[in-house]
Amino acid sequence: MPFDQVMKKWKAGELHSGSPKGPIVKGQKQAVAVMLSEKRAAEGGKSEYKSKSLSKALDGLKHAKP
Numbered sequence: 001m002p003f004d005q006v007m008k009k010w011k012a013g014e015l016h017s018g019s020p021k022g023p024i025v026k027g028q029k030q031a032v033a034v035m036l037s038e039k040r041a042a043e044g045g046k047s048e049y050k051s052k053s054l055s056k057a058l059d060g061l062k063h064a065k066p
Helices: 003-012 028-042 052-063
Strands: none
Touching: 003 028
């Protein structure tokens, strides 16, 4: 869902976390997080949408010697 649609739903109190029956999103940062999560799922989990700290941690695990 595009940014403007997410913000309109959030301002109207219609944006839900998780499923449509889930809790209503109350904060703007949480609304942006929901949008990024949906975008990540739609894009097939592309690495450009993942958080930087998670990517660094995963890279460290890949290169770690047993």
